Amino acid sequence: MSGPVLIANRGEIAARIARSCRRMGWPSIAVFSDADATALHVGAADRAEPVGAAPPRESYLSIPALIAAAERSGARYVHPGYGFLSENAEFAEACARAGLIFVGPPPSAIRAMGGKAEARRIAEAAGLPCLPGADDALEEAAARIGFPVMVKAVGGGGGRGMRRVGRAEDLQGALDAARREAAIFGDDRLMLEKLVEKARHIEVQILADAHGNVLYLHERDCTLQRRHQKLIEECPAPGMDAALRAELGRRACDLARAVGYVGAGTVEFIAEAPLQADRIWFMEMNTRLQVEHPVTEMVTGLDLVEWQLRIAAGEALPFAQADITLDGHAVEARICAEDPARQFLPSPGRITALRWPEAGPDLRVDAGFGTGDLLTPHYDSLLGKIIAHGATREVALGRLALALDQCAAEGVRINAAFLAAALRSPEMRAAEINTGFLEAARKRLVEASMKEQAA
Template identity: 50%
Template sequence: MTAMTTNNNQPIKKLLIANRGEIACRVIRTARTLGIETALISSEPDATSLAAEMADKVFVIGPAAAADSYLRQDKVIEVARQWQADAVHPGYGFLSENADFANALEAAGIRFIGPPSSAMSAMASKSEAKRLMEQAGVPLLKGYHGTDQADSTLSEAADAIGYPVMLKAAAGGGGKGMRIVSSPSDFQSTLDSARREAEKAFGDTTMLVEKYLAAPRHIEVQIFFDQHGQGVYLFDRDCSIQRRHQKVVEEAPAPGLPDRLRNTMGEAALAAGRSIGYVGAGTVEFLLDTAGDGDQFYFMEMNTRLQVEHPVTEMVTGQDLVEWQIRVTEGQPLPCSQEQLQLRGHSLEVRLYAEEPAREFLPATGTLSHLHWPAEQNWLRVETGVRAGDEVTPWYDPMIAKLVVHGDDREQACQRMLEVLQHTRITGLSTNRDFLIKVLEQPAFQQQAPDTCFIPRFQTTLLDNSKAKHLALIAATLAPQSHSRHAGLSEAYNGWRLHQQKQWYGHWQYQGETFTVLVESGANGCSARINGQQVPVTTLETIDDTIVVNGVVHDIYQEASYGSHDRRLTVVSPALTLPLHKPDHSVAEHDEQDLTAPMNGRVVAVMVEAGQTVNEGDTLLVLEAMKMEQTIRAPHAGVIADIHHTADSLVEEGALLVSFVDTSLAEASLDNTAEDG
């Protein structure tokens, strides 16, 4: 049974999109060019999304949880019937590889833009897929894909294959239920762990055992079949740059593949498609062994849908794969033969995620307070489903955008992608922009084809932002204190003048760390200290509302603040996005007998003397910093034992200011009063 036998030869005039985000926007754009009316399935929070704004009609079918909205087959089909849709495009994820959904649509007389349900069923199980590929003569890794799932059977298979081996959940995806086993002594505990994860993720503990390749390349081939039995491969993609077994950088064509190997892999992918009666867009994924002569490849899996990374294939072939999907669903033949398809240049795609690379790529949430893409170019595509002010929630995949570039060759494509990322501005939440820049800057990426171990191999370097962070902290300290971005350095200085020397002070927090910054500029040049350590500074200047430190341009974005002294800003340079928080010192903890300076500053006035008895709330002294006067008050009654600084003294954060005799005095309260000057 296929999912595309209903009114196959009728033009699609009304297209329902059962997805969200950037892929929904992508499908809508092509549908518009074809004169097709579009409607969008939406959850309640997505009802005002960019995709909803672009669609001709929006149907809200449930709350945020995908299980109550995007995965509700019954509601999607009900909407399709009500709206009299000619076809449903599932995008990727959600229902895109659900054979039951395709069958239900067919039963309702509505076309599914995707392969036959039988093909989806065949590829849904990794073990079944391996058996079919073996019959079709597609190269397979040495492994066990059998139905006998006894622990002893799997262990014996691993011994026969030879360690190290990879355990994979047969129903798996996204790296879940996947484990490397290095020795027989680790097999049972690793198998138990993989099965537990597979049970939670898929409700299926069936496992495969395969030979583990230490550093393979992940190469995939884009195939397309029409309903007349004609098939082509639109060349290949390299998706080896991955974290947690998930792709973050993709490129086409796969670099360094000899034409002979490229053609062999393409023909193997077509054989895989023919073996299951495939129709539509599909991707056959291979592992390419980098050991030996580097031309041994092995079937990994087949994705029976349009891939996230399909734009790089479009860029190097000049084809619109979404249009191909629609035309094939209408019963039309493929628009190109294999001989007519030609590779043109090189294309790169990066997935821009809301995530925290330094915390093992944990997803991040928040509001996109600022969102700026580089100027439009004919070699650049920004595939996104969000706008400034939109929220990234925990309900869905945290991808903000796919950035796609094309170049005459790989070197030009890499350089263009670097420029695009360096000119991208996102604030309000953490992203992997800076991490992607580091990946592309690595000589190992630029000079050779990467393998799947690239990120683990270079992780320390990829996460090191110390040099750029120091310059960004200096820029933040020099930034104007108002929400205006138009004050020059001479207007923005927040310290004091001493013998014509200007000084700026900053006290910042970032990811749990506290940074105290002192910047000085005078006749003898510039200098800076961060947490007491000297940082080389050669130049400080402002250019077009930006702050330039050592020739590096920094944009300053004022973020929402909570109270007049809880200042938040984000500094963005070509290499770093640094969200900073200036802590509120209105309540500061101190040693039980001593009051210390909460920041670098100048003692403006001392209001008490040694031996004096004070009451709770009495003013003890006044500090000035960051263009603010901060009054240090006694939190309890007591006796002043000693005053450690006089008026006009310069003090650093943590310096002892006042000592009490009474040990019950535990802390000082800061009453902050803004100074107009």
């Protein structure tokens, strides 16, 4: 049952959701803070509603403001996008109380997976392997597990509240710092796990309907990160074979069934090379659409936003696991307003010029900003994403690097040239990467990007 969709988000994901709504013939309603009145995502929707002042807690994180906007606009559905309130069970419940359909899993599933410690217990009960860890008596647990360990905020996300600890004498300081950062989420509880050195980050995309069907849409490799936040993602993961893919997919679907999951979601794993079943452990589940979902769309031919909406409308998935294809390879780069030469420091300001590459059959551009837009410190630095497809990984990497060469900005600094250098690096070409690669190789990649720009 179609109906108007309020998009409770901003930037590139709001514009991307509006495109799927328009293709499906579903009216879309954008929301905007005072700082975003002329933003690209506002014009991408059929109409728009104001939700408050620039600070997120007064606009995009204000449940009353968003519900009021939905009621004013006559929306039937609320799509939360990612970030902000996308994994907030209270928001999903508020939508239900207002007679709105939340485009996401039930609040019970959001709560079950929202805390890393509880998610870990549920995953273990569902048969998923987990790293040695603990969420109480952390000093004693660290000594028992052995260093190095990773300290994590139980309710954290986006890499916040995480600290690597290599020695016992550094543990207390790391716990204090992580606890202060965790307080941002309103929950200062911490946990720790055994640290996998030179880890790879692999995640499985799942779709589940309300009729008992749960499918996996292959895996993504999200290893290239800075500050525990992803910058380059690809599908499929290098080194993954069909048998291991099926095993990871089964694990992800088992967890989804264990929490009564409905909608699109992602089960994340930490892996140690070489990839094999006993060297891949459950990390967490994201109960929402991921930033990197386009690489899955490029190789499967499925529109994940469309299926989020159709599932929310009560439709059953019309395809089986055997129908999910894997056509070629796709790679995504996140274009951010930041300066890699200065430790990825954000670069807010007025965009006086911004050039995106031209999209085509094998090149997708999900832009959230353009020339003239103002980037304020209130929000994330993500400007948009460029996604390349190829028959092979080598072709996809090369196509994306060339597309990044075409990106240019004035007024703010962007990371496009740095990401192009990363794609061309021998480590990336050989898939000999780990979650610390970008930060360890940052100076070398910055120098390579500067040489490329000067050539």
